[in-house]
Amino acid sequence: MAKVIVGATPFEGHVGPVLTVAADLVRRGHDVVVYTGSRFEARALGTGARFQPLPPEADLDDRRLDSLFPLRATLPPGPAQLSFDFETFFLGQLPAQVRGLRALLARFPADVVVGELGFWSIPVLSLAAPPRERPTLVTLGSVPLLIQSADTPPFGAGLPPTPGEEARARNRAMNAEVRQLFAELQSFGAATLASLGVPIPDYLFDVPFRHTDHYLQLTVPSFEYPRADLPEHLRFVGTLPPPASRTYAEPAWWPELSADQPVVVVTQGTVANTDLTELVVPTVRALADLDVLVVAATARPDGPELVRRALIDVPDNVRLAGYVPFDRLLPHADALVTNGGYGGVQTALYHGVPLVVAGASEDKPEVAARVEWSGTGVNLHTGRPSPTEVRAAVRTVLSDPGYRAQAGIMAKEIGQHQPFDTIAEIIDASTIR
Structure with missing residues (x-):
C-alpha cells in the first residue's frame, strides 16, 4: 500500500x-x-x-x-x-x-x-x-x-x-x-x-x-x-472513464431517449454556465422545428427555470434539465453541442458522440480547434453563436456520417x-x- x-x-x-x-x-x-x-x-x-x-x-x-x-x-x-x-x-x-x-x-x-x-x-x-x-x-x-x-x-x-x-x-x-x-x-x-x-x-x-x-x-x-x-x-x-452514477433519478421523459428520433444534447459545462444565453438558449431556439429531441443539460439547479425565462415558450421537442450524468445520457446522444470544456469533450468522444463546439474562454477555443482538426465535429469559432449558426452545424453533424465515424474511431482508440x-x-x- x-x-x-x-x-x-x-x-x-x-x-x-x-x-x-x-x-x-x-x-x-x-x-x-x-x-x-x-x-x-x-x-x-x-x-x-x-x-x-x-x-x-x-x-x-x-x-x-x-x-x-x-x-x-x-x-x-x-x-x-x-x-x-x-x-x-x-x-x-x-x-x-x-x-x-x-x-x-x-x-x-x-x-x-x-x-x-x-x-x-x-x-x-x-x-x-x-x-x-x-x-x-x-x-x-x-x-x-x-x-x-x-x-x-x-x-x-x-x-x-x-x-x-x-x-x-x-x-x-x-x-x-x-x-x-x-x-x-x-x-x-x-x-x-x-x-x-x-x-x-x-x-x-x-x-x-x-x-x-x-x-x-x-x-x-x-x-x-x-x-x-x-x-x-x-x-x-x-480518457478517464466518466464516473458511474448510482443515485440519479431518471426524469419522466427519459424513455424518449430510446425512440427513433435523433437526440441532441446541449451543455455549457459546470463552470462557464453563468449565462445560458451564450449557447444553451440559442441551441434550443435553433433546433425548435427540427425532427430531433433536444436535452438541455444546464448543470445547475436553477438552469431549467433560467432557460424558460429566456424563451418564454419552451419548444415541444426540448427537455430541460439541471444536472444529468453523462455516463447515462451520452450513450443515447447523436450529437453534443458544447462550449468546449476539455472533460466534457473527452467524455463525448469516449462514447463516440460527434460534436458542435462554441467556446471563447479559457482553453475552449483550443479544444474546439482540435475537434475540428480531428474530424470529430464542427467548430463554430465563437462563444456566442447565433441560432442560425448552431442549426447549420447540427444539421451538418447529423447528416454527414463522417463525423460520427471519426468520433467512433476515436472512441475505439480511447478504449485501447x-x-x-x-x-x-x-x-x-x-x-x-
Missing part, C-alpha cells in the same frame, strides 16, 4: 479528474489524501479518501470568481484574462498552496503526489529537490497541451499545425512573440517561485510540463497535434488505453524505488 496525496486547484474542471483518480486508488487499497478546496470535502470523502483543505488564502470558490474578483469580468478572453487568472488563481495562491502541502507531507509522508496541470506545487517540489529526496510526482493533463513546440502554433492562437519547414519557422516566430507578450507574467512567475526558493528555468507555461516525473495527458494521440519535441516523460494515457492502470503502475513502482 502506498501513501498518495492528490491535489488540485479548487475549480470544478480541475478537481473532477483528480477525484476520479483518487477513487480508483482507494479501490486498489492505497492510503489517499485529497488536498483541494473545502467546498469539495464531501465529494472527496465520498471517494473513500481522507481530506485536507487548502489554506484559507488558497481556498477559492470558483462559483464566485466574478463577484470576488469583479475586474476579471471586465477582461476579454485572451491574454489579458489569462494573465489575470495566472497571477490571481495559480501563481497568486501558490505560496499558500505549497506551505499547506509541505505541512501535510510532514505528517503524511506520501510516496506519490498526483496533481492536475494547475496544481503548481508539483513543479515547485520537482525543482526544490532531486527525486530521491521527495515523492514521485505525477501531473494529469486535463487541458490541451500548452507546451511550446516548433511543430505547432502557440497555444491560444486556435490554429491547427501545418507541415513543412516554412510552417516551423512561422511557429518559432509566433512562439517568440507570445513569450514577449507574457513577459510581465513571466517576471511575476519568476518572483513567485524565487520566494519559494526555486528558479524558473523555462518559459512559464512550459514549467508544469517539464518539471514533473510523469506527465499523463488525459486523451489519445489522435486528438492532439503531433509534436516531435515533447519531453520523454509525457505520455498519452487515454487504461489510464487507471498506468497511474497504478507508477504508484506501485514508487514504493520499491
Whole structure:
C-alpha cells in the first residue's frame, strides 16, 4: 500500500479528474489524501479518501470568481484574462498552496503526489529537490497541451499545425512573440517561485510540463497535434472513464431517449454556465422545428427555470434539465453541442458522440480547434453563436456520417488505453524505488 496525496486547484474542471483518480486508488487499497478546496470535502470523502483543505488564502470558490474578483469580468478572453487568472488563481495562491502541502507531507509522508496541470506545487517540489529526496510526482493533463513546440502554433492562437519547414519557422516566430507578450507574467512567475526558493528555468507555461516525473495527458494521440519535441516523460494515457452514477433519478421523459428520433444534447459545462444565453438558449431556439429531441443539460439547479425565462415558450421537442450524468445520457446522444470544456469533450468522444463546439474562454477555443482538426465535429469559432449558426452545424453533424465515424474511431482508440492502470503502475513502482 502506498501513501498518495492528490491535489488540485479548487475549480470544478480541475478537481473532477483528480477525484476520479483518487477513487480508483482507494479501490486498489492505497492510503489517499485529497488536498483541494473545502467546498469539495464531501465529494472527496465520498471517494473513500481522507481530506485536507487548502489554506484559507488558497481556498477559492470558483462559483464566485466574478463577484470576488469583479475586474476579471471586465477582461476579454485572451491574454489579458489569462494573465489575470495566472497571477490571481495559480501563481497568486501558490505560496499558500505549497506551505499547506509541505505541512501535510510532514505528517503524511506520501510516496506519490498526483496533481492536475494547475496544481503548481508539483513543479515547485520537482525543482526544490532531486527525486530521491521527495515523492514521485505525477501531473494529469486535463487541458490541451500548452507546451511550446516548433511543430505547432502557440497555444491560444486556435490554429491547427501545418507541415513543412516554412510552417516551423512561422511557429518559432509566433512562439517568440507570445513569450514577449507574457513577459510581465513571466517576471511575476519568476518572483513567485524565487520566494519559494526555486528558479524558473523555462518559459512559464512550459514549467508544469517539464518539471514533473510523469506527465499523463488525459486523451489519445489522435486528438492532439503531433509534436516531435515533447519531453520523454509525457505520455498519452487515454480518457478517464466518466464516473458511474448510482443515485440519479431518471426524469419522466427519459424513455424518449430510446425512440427513433435523433437526440441532441446541449451543455455549457459546470463552470462557464453563468449565462445560458451564450449557447444553451440559442441551441434550443435553433433546433425548435427540427425532427430531433433536444436535452438541455444546464448543470445547475436553477438552469431549467433560467432557460424558460429566456424563451418564454419552451419548444415541444426540448427537455430541460439541471444536472444529468453523462455516463447515462451520452450513450443515447447523436450529437453534443458544447462550449468546449476539455472533460466534457473527452467524455463525448469516449462514447463516440460527434460534436458542435462554441467556446471563447479559457482553453475552449483550443479544444474546439482540435475537434475540428480531428474530424470529430464542427467548430463554430465563437462563444456566442447565433441560432442560425448552431442549426447549420447540427444539421451538418447529423447528416454527414463522417463525423460520427471519426468520433467512433476515436472512441475505439480511447478504449485501447487504461489510464487507471498506468497511474497504478507508477504508484506501485514508487514504493520499491
